Structures are given as C-alpha cells and as structure tokens.
Amino acid sequence: MVRCVVVPEQDSDAGWVRALDDAGQPLGPVEKVDDLVRAVADRERADGPRWVLPAAGDLYPRLLEADVVLRRCVDLTLTEGLLIAYAGNWGAPRSLAAAWARLMGLPVPDDAAPAARQAQQALFGARVTELPGGAAPVDAAVAVHADQLRRLAAVPQSGLHLLVAAESASALVAAEMTRAGLPWRVDVHHAVLAELLGPRPPAGLPPRRLTELADQVAAAFDGRRVNPDSPADVVQAFTRAGLPISSARSHVLRRLDHPAVAPLLEYKELARLHAANGWAWLETWIRDGRFRPDWIVGGVVSGRWATRGGGALQIPHAVRRAVIADPGHQLIVADAAQLEPRILAALAGDDRMAEAAAATDLYSALAAVAFDGDRSRAKVAMLGTLYGATSGDAAPVIGALRRRFPVAVAYVEAAARDGETGRVVRSLLGRTCPPPSRGWQEAQERASLPGASAADQSRARQTARDRGRFTRNFVVQATAADWTAVLLAALRRRLLAGVAPGAEIVFFQHDEVVLHCPDEVATEAAGAAQEAAQEATRLLFGSTPVRFPFEGRIVRNYADAK
DNA sequence: TGAGAGAGCGCC
C-alpha cells in the first residue's frame, strides 16, 4: 500500500479508509471502520502509508492522544491552499468541501471559521458534515487528492512538490508540538512577576509597582491624574505641559525632556507584561507545566506560521526565564543566523554574494569586499535592500551594494517592480503572494484616467511603492519559510528514525526551533538540527556555497540561549 | 452592553 486516504465520521469513533496508488487511484474498495484510531494505528505499524487527510490539524490530535504517530501525510487543505494561490485564486476557500465543489462545478462553500464551526456543531448536534452534491466525504477526498496530483504535475515549478510535502509534514509537527508543549515553570514565572510588578494583586486591581509608577507620573504632571494606558490622555498631558507630541509611542516619549517620561516608559513596559504575560496568562495557558498554543501552519501570507492562543510568537525575553527543561533534560535552541540575507544570496544565484555568505558572519564578509570593512554600513545596505528602505540615508550604501552585487540586488528589485505593476511573485518553491488589493487597483485606475489630479497620481505611486516593498520582501521571507518548512520535515524524520531518543520539537518561531530532550541525547539532538538545516539547504539550493548556520545551543533555561 | 476601530507593543 502506498497511500491511504482516511476520513473520520463526524462526532463518532468510526471513519472510512481507502488504499490508493501513487497516482491517487484506488487500489481497493472503501472500508468503513468502527474504530478509526485503531485502524490507522494498525496500518501505520504494518506498512506506514502516506496518509491522505482532509486536514491533519483536525484528525491528528486525536491520533496522538492514543499515541499513534504518523510518519508521512498529505494535508488536502494545505495543499489546496498552495495550489489555488499558485493558480491566481488566492484566498479562495481551501477546505475539502470547497475543493470538491470547485472540482464538480458546484457552488463553493466558505471555509468555516473555527469558532463558527464549533457554534454550528453545538447548534446542530451530531451532524455528519455534508458535502456539496451529497457526496460521501471519503469519495470527495479521493477525487480531490487525485485532482491535486494532476494539478501539481501540470505546474512547471517542480519545487511545489517539495513544498506540499514539507507543508504537510509541518502540519504533523504542529500537532505534535501542541501535544508535547513547551516546558513552563509556573513558580519561576511567578518569581519574575513578583520581582518586577510586586505581589500578585486581587483580581481586577493593578499590581503595586504599576500603582507607584502611575503616582510618579501624576506627580510629574503637578498632581494631575493621567491614565498611562490611554494614549490620548498622555498626549494631552504632555501638550498641556508645553511639549506637544503627536503620539504616545515609546520612541516619541523617549526624546522628551520631562520628569514624567521615565516612570511612564517603565509603566508601559510593565503594564504590557502584566496584561500580556502576567498571572492571568499563566492561569489561562499553562497546564501541567506546559504551554500548548495552537500552531497555524502557513497562517501568514509568506508561509510563516501563526499561532492562536497565548501569543506564542511574542513571548517577551523577560519571561523566557520560566522556560526550563525538565529534570534530566535539556533544551536545544537552534536558530538560523542572518537567514534572510543568506536566502537572498542563494536564491538570486549571486556568486559573489554567495561567496561572502559562506562566512559565519555574513555582514563582516560583505563589509570586507564592498564597504572598506565597515560592518554597520554593510548591514544597513543589506537590510535596506531586503526591505525596500525609504529613508534617504540608506540610498548611498544600497548603491554600493548594487555595484558590488548586481545580481542579488537586481533579484529583489525585479520582485519590487512586479509588485508595483500588479503582478504576483513566488517563493523558490512556488508559494505565491496575493494579487494586488482592491485599493491598489482603484488607485491605479483613478490615476490613469484623463484629468487625474496630482493627489491621485501621488496616491497611486504610494500604493504601488507599498506593494513593491511587500513583494520585494515576500520573495525572500517566503523562501526562508520554504527553507524552514523543509528543515522541520527533515528534522522530524531524523527524530522519528531514532537519532535522539526522547527528543521532541517543542517550539518553532520563524527561524528558530527548540527541542526538549533527555540529557544523554542532547548532542545528537543538536546534531540532528544542524543536519536538517544542511538537508534543507541542499534540497532548495543544490550545491550552493552559501552556508546556513543552524547551531543548536544546549541549555537548561531558554533565557540562556541568547 | 458589545462590537469594532485605532493605538501601541511584543516577537521574528
């Protein structure tokens, strides 16, 4: 058996399976099984097919609960998302029901938002999901999978196969990470909060330190109460004090010479800690010493992941002290150094830049050949090139970079021009950016009409430039996401093969992976991360001279990794 | 009273 489609019955332990060949054609009849988890476990143990799942995130957590680990899968929903974006139908519904409806020429249902889906289930009780046209879900899954394979084969960009596989493997990683959880010491987190904010206040009251700071702010404004949480109030207070400001952002306040500034800045910092990662956060998100957010694979347009719950991708450095390996365990913190510039060097095929990117410190290497050894100028030039810097002072250094590395700079500038003129751009493996927004189209149309005003022209230029910055960055950020997706898949495969028994992926943040493992396999786990990075580099870029350092630091405490 | 926009800030 090569592939096996599996579809759970709604609100039941049962489901359907059907074996398929590598072209997605059925090898036998549909089988109804009463105990779907057990049926999957048996087949996984027997011959480990590539499981074809409507959405791994829906079914896999149930399997993991029963300790059933899948080696390989195809996630039809994620695959559909990649394919429809590639075909220029970005944002169309991606669910199995939607894909099936498109295939059959039926009205396409919207993707149900998770909350809406839950509400609907509560409303209608145990209702089997109905597909457009009344098809059986398992038949729809078989048909959609076969159709996706056909569409994939018709795409000239061969990398999309790799991306589909890596994205599907990522969906398995995501569910496994939620199950494993990030080790979180509530006692240490409490100590951090007590140290910075004072003892825990009764619910609804501010902590002591915030009250003190608010009092100091009031005193600095001649005893007049100012709500530090209200930007409007803060702006008003400084304006009354003869320091007119247009916003209450920290970097604006920092420039002011006034006794309220210092306590106000400290207040803002601590208030955010209290609101975002304080006692309430701990009670909501930490269970049994683990933080378990929901990971949304490809949740960002560039292919980066998003999360739902607990702000998992914005954990402040101050509370990372609470992330501590279990007794007898270590954390492996591996992150890619200067990933995006390296991606550009390899992506553009700029041999001279690739040569510089063979160094451990890319910026120093660039500086040595193009900026008289001035590392900071090399960095400004590189970042300005990647992000489309608008400030005037970046222009001369970007010019110097362009003279020395014309191929790499031309690559992102072509992407920017594509965006400005309304075209879409793609990552190396074929992830496709959204088409221009309606606002962009309207602005361009208005500016092209006879008698368009100067304001219309300028607005059109502005929206075009904005989109150019987006597509310029997209090709690099999305290719970086390609690379990390392949890396995760490669790392997962190594761990499943047993290179570091007991090691688990517990956290992933754009270009950083954290593993949790028994002491005795820490070296092997770190090695696996490094090898996975090398494999990703080889699969994306072949034999590029560009190095992608991905060294895993072995620490007990996450805060010690940086 | 609740929804939604806007401001602000955390992370990469």
Place this chain on the structure above:
DNA sequence: AAAGGGCGCTCTCTCA
C-alpha cells in the same frame, strides 16, 4: 542590534 514587512494581543474610545 539594524528597519521593514508580517503577525497576535490588549487596552481605550466611540458608536449603536
């Protein structure tokens, strides 16, 4: 760290 793109989250404030 840069500085720009992207997010999620919480707070205030306004409006129905």
